[in-house]
Amino acid sequence: MHTPMAPNGSADILAIANAPVLWLCVAGVFGVIVVQSLIFLRAVRRAAPSVQMTPGDIRTSFRSGAVSAIGPSLAVALVAIALLALFGAPAVLSRIGLIGSAAYDVSAAGIAAGTLGAKLGDESYTQSVFAVAFFAMSIGGAMWMIATLILTPLLRRGDAKVRAINPAAMAVVPAAALIGAFACLGFTELPKSGTHVVTFAVSAAVMALSLLLAKTLGKSWLREWGLGMSIVAALGAALLASGS
Amino acid sequence: MTATSTAPAATDQAMAEFDRTTSRWGRATMIAGLLVSLAGPLYLVFAGGLDIAPAQLWIAFAAVAATFGIIWIVEPLTYYPILGPAAMYQAFMIGNISNKLLPAALIAQTNIGAKPGTRRGQLASVVAICGAAAVHLASLAVFVGLLGSWLISVIPPAAMNVTRLYVLPAVLGAVLVQAIVSMKQPRTTVIALAVAAAVVFLVLPAVPGLAMVSTAIAVLGTVLLAWFFRSRQPASEARPAQPVHLE
Structure with missing residues (x-):
């Protein structure tokens, strides 16, 4: 359909995939998750006494969550490392740090590259193809958040239309x-x-x-x-x- | 949200305050995360000097949407009853819900003797997800950010090349098996495999121009056929819906 793009046909992905701006965005993504966790923890601490949840219970819950996440987190890190050569560290970190998964992100990147007549990883995988693939997986990931933002308030109200599916x-x-x-x-x-x-x-x-x-x-x-x-x-x- | 009949008014008030705070700040932080996550690719596309036409972006997005659009809506719907409203804003920002966040929440609830679905259980899962998020971010920063970047610099170029070329089939083989096993729907599986094989090995060689929309055709075809040929057992015997395991 489309011929692979001629200008900026450089296949040196990592040259642009490691741009300082992208590292800055990764820091932003991590920062937002940290801020959210702090706000939620404070909200829990305020509400806890009313449901007979002690500070000890809160500590135990935090520790249980952290310990049980060690195995899965390392497993995810291994998968992420395998994707570094294809997407570079900032894209991998921000996609897997924020909502995303190897299955979805690799698929989305492959589909996006396909619309440009390119294949991931070979000589047709130019800087421009990488940028379009990164855009497609990010906006696709954003759609999960948009769906969550729209559906959560509806579900809270017990919206009949949603329940009737x-x-x-x-x-x-x-x-x-x-x-x-x-x-x-x-x-x-x-x-x-x-x-x-x-x-x-x-x-x-x-x-x-x-x-x-x-x-x-x-x-x-x-x-x-x-x-x-x-x-x-x-x-x-x-x-x-x-x-x- | 059903309060126990003996709960004093103070409990309701405290939990209402908790719901207000987590919805307001959950929404705000999620919108912030959404914008920051888009800033990087938008910068590359528009300021990276790469000469990319907006049409190419829309086409790429449309192709991804045609494949995953259904999942975008279905996944929040299936997780809501398990997570509750507050944890929704955490879970759909952090990801890896089924393999990391749900087990974390469940273990925390067991360890403090809180039942899922109760308010105490709800608070325990929010805290557990915070703990899981801390470990998740730390392990990504250390093992992927630092160790991974070092690894990339020492790996021989030949191995790098092989990784780049073959990581897609290396991911998809496992992911396909995982999807088939976790969904536990033999009928749908057979239909999906047949439709996908027909699209890739019959339709595409005949009409190469469809390459761009092949996945969308396979998804649509599978959904329609699976719906048409679904098993029509009485609802009580039908298997309950499995949560979708993409995130």
């Missing part, structure tokens, strides 16, 4: 949309090369094995680390298969 539709439609999207995005990778097929297959197999073992052995850390382990194993397989 057919439960059968709520069960089928999201599952269909997600599996359909990821199946299509995944299959699109297959015709690109044999190495793509190997990479995709190893990733899928490692995840299937992790989920199976997590279930049979009752080890939930396998579920948390599944994505990270799958990506590392698949990239290792890609390295071997591509012979570089």
Whole structure:
């Protein structure tokens, strides 16, 4: 449809992906989350005595939340590191620091690059393509926040229209949309090369094995680390298969 | 929000104050986060000297919206009953809800003996999410910001190149399996795989011009067929909706 853009065709993504302004935005994103947490903690401290919640209970809750987040946070960090070469540290930090996930962000970037006739990671992945992909994943992430901003007050009021959504539709439609999207995005990778097929297959197999073992052995850390382990194993397989 | 019948008026007043504060500041901080997160890409696009036409941005956004638009609306709807209003503003800003924030909230409630759905449980989950957010930000800053940037500088260029080229299939293989397993809907899965395969291996080779909208076609086709062929058991036997696990 579109020919890859001629001007600024440099494929040196990391040169612009590490722009100081982007680092500043990352700091802003982190700052907003910190400020929100402080405001919410203060609100809890004020309301706690009225529901028989002691300062000790608040400390225990904070510590429980922090400790239980260590495993998942490290697992997310591993996935984020794998994306650094593609998006650079500021984009990865602000996308995964704020609402986002590897699954969504990589998919959105791939779709956005596709609309420019480019593919992530190869010579068609220029600075301009990166900028459009970063824009698309960010505004897509913003849509979750906009939906939350609009829906939360409605749901609080117990809005009849929102509650009246057919439960059968709520069960089928999201599952269909997600599996359909990821199946299509995944299959699109297959015709690109044999190495793509190997990479995709190893990733899928490692995840299937992790989920199976997590279930049979009752080890939930396998579920948390599944994505990270799958990506590392698949990239290792890609390295071997591509012979570089 | 059902108060226990014996709750004194002071409890209601304190919790009403809590709801007011968290809604007002939850909204304000979320809007701030939204704007800051858009500032970076907007700067690159308009001030980065890259000569990008606005139309290219709209097309890219439309393609992403056609794929994920349904999820944007459905996800807040499915999480609201679990999280409650205050935690919604935290959860949808921090992300990784199903694999990190929900377990954190649940463990905190267990540890202080608060039942989910009660006011004490609600406060416990808000605090637990604050704790999880602190660990999340610290681990990202240290392991991705510092260690990751160092790693990028020492990794051989060949390995960097392989990562760049193949990270998309490396992510998608696992994500597809994860989506299939967590949704537990065999019928929908078969339909989705068949539709996606038909789009990628039959439609696209025949009409290459559709490459831009292929994912949107697959999503729409899967949703329509899955709805048409849904199992029509009585509601009591039907499986309850699984929360969507994208964030």
